[in-house]
Amino acid sequence: MRSFGFSLILLIAAACGAPAGSGELGAPIADPGDDRVIAIGESTTLSGLLSCDPSQGGLIYAWSMLEKPDASVLELAAADKTAVQFGITADAAGTYLFQLTVSNGTRSSIAEVVVVEASANESRLTATSAAPETEDRCGNSL
Numbered sequence: 001m002r003s004f005g006f007s008l009i010l011l012i013a014a015a016c017g018a019p020a021g022s023g024e025l026g027a028p029i030a031d032p033g034d035d036r037v038i039a040i041g042e043s044t045t046l047s048g049l050l051s052c053d054p055s056q057g058g059l060i061y062a063w064s065m066l067e068k069p070d071a072s073v074l075e076l077a078a079a080d081k082t083a084v085q086f087g088i089t090a091d092a093a094g095t096y097l098f099q100l101t102v103s104n105g106t107r108s109s110i111a112e113v114v115v116v117e118a119s120a121n122e123s124r125l126t127a128t129s130a131a132p133e134t135e136d137r138c139g140n141s142l
Contacts, residue, residue: 035116039090049085065096
């Protein structure tokens with residue numbers, strides 16, 4: 001009985017070491033970038049550049065806008081919906097939610113969301129990162 005309990009503990013500990021983030025081993029990983037706060041009227045780039053496919057396949061990008069402020073007239077252009085990256089301009093104060101899913105043609109990632117908040121309060125604005133990313137989520141050099 002004592003050796004059984006020890007084996008069970010090892011089995012549970014081994015299962016806890018599974019990779020996180022993809023939901024499935026080998027599925028592509030979507031990364032729409034960091035949440036941010038920008039000024040009303042400011043442009044920002046939404047980028048899936050850090051997304052990757054552990055099997056080294058090419059990626060198909062699928063962006064959608066889940067939410068926008070009631071006063072906003074922002075719409076995603078058809079080309080933006082399948083682009084690696086594209087720019088938007090926040091035309092109204094409030095929260096914009098964008099979702100990214102990537103596929104390698106066989107398997108799809110878990111959908112990931114990025115929040116863009118447009119604010120008139122300058123103290124809430126997010127500073128742009130000074131150092132660009134050098135690796136995607138799979139550890140490949142960009």
